[in-house]
Amino acid sequence: MGEIHRLNPVQAANHFVHKHFPDCEGALLAGSVVRGEATETSDLDIVIFDKSLSSAYRESLIDFGWPIEVFVYNLTSYKPFFEDDCKRARPSLPRMVSEGIIMKDTGVIDAIKKEAQELLDKGPAKWTADTIDTKRYFITDTLDDFVGSSNRTEEIFIANTLAELVSEFVLRTNCKWTGASKWTVRSLRHYDEGFANDFVEAFDLFYKTGDKRQVIQLADHVLEPFGGKLFNGFSLGKK
Structure with missing residues (x-):
């Protein structure tokens, strides 16, 4: 089999957002490719904010030559995930949002990024x-x-x-x-x-x-x- 052509991460993420979430309010590319820690088996972590959705979900798929993990929220459904991550002291979603590269923004991303960074800076609750x-x-x-x-x-x-x-x-x-x-x-x-x-x-x-x-x-x-x-x-x- 021939080698699968793979777009660079930013190009692939942009194409993915335009293809699957053209009407979303915001999109971020996060994960190892953003931190410069990608390996041959790394995937793309893409966070979507779409006010038309009634609930949050996560999906794994392959597109544009990349394995992709997409985390999809409306403009409020991400908040319980922020809270749960902080309670367990593993801030996966706040970290992705804070470090993420903006792929699309209609004016909602800055506030969500600020919220994520404030949680990260605060740190987890002190043990009793x-x-x-x-x-x-x-x-x-x-x-x-x-x-x-x-x-x-x-x-x-x-x-x-x-x-x-x-x-x-x-x-x-x-x-x-x-x-x-x-x-x-x-x-x-x-x-x-x-x-x-x-x-x-x-x-x-x-x-x-x-x-x-x-x-x-x-x-x-x-x-x-x-x-x-x-x-x-x-x-x-x-x-």
């Missing part, structure tokens, strides 16, 4: 002391499983869970946004490049060699300012 203790307990429980396990196959999956818990704990206790998958390490680097390097080095060493020591030290170091590991006396839901 009870939430911190609960997270300490689950890290402690997972860390103890990790230390005590001698089953290599189980250790790998325990380490995965520990990485998620520790990264979330570091970011949320410092009132920073979290992320999933590739956004985990991106969020850590945005918070503290040095810590992110230590985090990656510790888990990379374990995955390559089975040496747990740096992971254990990292988890202990993260918990230390909050009282260290927590097991004895912890309760959840007790009345």
